[in-house]
Amino acid sequence: MPALMTIQGMTHYFGGLRAVSNFGCAIQEGSIYGLIGPNGSGKTTIFNLITGIYKPTEGKILFDERDITAEKPYKIVQGGVARTFQNLRIFSNLTALDNIRIARQSSEKSSLASSILRTPGFLGEEKRIRKESLDLLDLMHLSDRAGEMAKNLPYGELRRLEIARALATNPKLILLDEPAAGMNPKEVEDLMSLIQRVRDQFKVTVFLIEHHMKVVMGICEYIKVIDFGETIAEGLPTVVGKDPKVLEAYLGKRGA
Amino acid sequence: MTRFKTPKLLITAAVVYGVIQALYSLGIINGYILHIINQSLIYVILAASLNLINGITGQFSLGHMGFAGIGAYVSGTLTTLIFKLNPSIPGSYLLFIVAILAGGLVAALVGFLIGFPSLRLKGDYLAIVTLGFGEIIRTVFNNIEYVGGPRGLLGIPKFSNFTVIFIVTFLSVAVIRNIIQSPHGRAMLSIRENELASELVGINTTRYKVLSFATGAFFAGIAGGLFAHLLQLAHPTQFGFSKSVEILIMIYAGGVGSLTGSIVAAFALTFLSEGLRLGIRALADATGLPIGGEWRMVIYALLLIFIMLFRNEGLMGTKESKVILIEEAD
Ligand SMILES: Nc1ncnc2c1ncn2[C@@H]1O[C@H](COP(=O)(O)OP(=O)(O)OP(=O)(O)O)[C@@H](O)[C@H]1O
């Protein structure tokens, strides 16, 4: 079976700094794929390259058998790649519901003219968007927050809201950048089961960056370890967890 | 079961129209007050359309009156030309409407031409470009002899009356409101909130920034056309930078992102400005001091500072009144 996403020889420079070096991966459909590495090792940059925020200096990104290396970010998202952000990027002055609706709607379905005239077709489409968005909030246990301004939600709920917003774009692949950051142990526990539930229910593939070892070792089926932009180890969690290079470069520094 | 929804905006507008019309025919409102109401209504279009660009989409435009100028000169030239050819032309109101629309469309086209290159770039290029644009437009009108040069375009037929202005303002507000409260408007709001996140939930942010800017320019052009046919002239100084700033003040005073705020502020500030003009003149006459109309802008600016200090989100914040808000069925 061909991989859902294949990256080959991806290198990226920021000026003279090589942030990502010859990165490659093949992510199987339906898997939970983990990416770990010390601070500043280039993990977020890899997500930024996949989603088209930066174009790689070298290399190629194939998604769903299509070359998306030079595509615009919104096109990549429309093609089925969604993401969350390490530092939340919520639409703060809009309601939780609107945060989801914006991701759920597609501009092709309601023309500007039908919006202005409020045609029956437009109203039906609005109803559908609203219902599906409320369902997503429900899944994330955020139903009672639908009408609340996003800026008034606590941190843990914002993390879930961002995952819901990413899912609202109907992705095949979802990139999660440190979703457990800032969560307490109970929330981390819930997050782990949430990610697995999302994968099963939405049939999405998950690409996960996480510092939290418990999460990575607990739910990832394959792990890649990078340091200074270079891949230093990869494989099954049990194998990677014992790799001396990993222990030294990554776990060693943080005392596992 | 679909519940019948009352068109609140339409009913409210009809009542307001009826009341003003009645007060005028009873002689409680004189022609002078009606003239200020007419101007206020045109400022409603200008403020609402700038709010779409600035308050909803978060793009900073400093040349909004430039687009009004385009609308004024294009429609004014068209109607004077037609009138010169045949003063008793049948269906003249229809021609007037066509001329106004043409002014709006040319303004939208120019908006697209200057918006597309500057809005594709990240950052506040639009502010700089529109600042230059406003001044260029003024200079262009000043130097085209065909449209009167520095004397302005004179002798434009008087087509704008209370009824026409009211209907066009109502339609403009309704269209802008329906855009805002639709997927397109929500896409624009998301750009204001976080442009990168907006792009990464699949929104073509460049397209929406240009759409918002060109739509705003269109309605500014319409407003300019109404002005030209109300005052029966179009003059380069009506459309310069300081006039654009007055519209900006309106949307900041009313609340950036609130259509209700724009409407209230357009009326309040137009009446206030007229009151100040009369007040300053009376003061100058009474005291013999050499104070002129330019003091109006000083008081205006002080007022803005006052609003920003004590209510920095403006009169309405981003909230909308029930009249503007479209109810959603669950
Ligand atoms: N836009 C940028 N311009 C210049 N340098 C950058 C830019 N973005 C990231 N970098 C640099 O690239 C390197 C990799 O950064 P990146 O954010 O990808 O690391 P990370 O692995 O996600 O780290 P963390 O675990 O702290 O999130 C760092 O040295 C960072 O300073």
Ligand SMILES: [Mg+2]
């Ligand atoms: Mg990072």
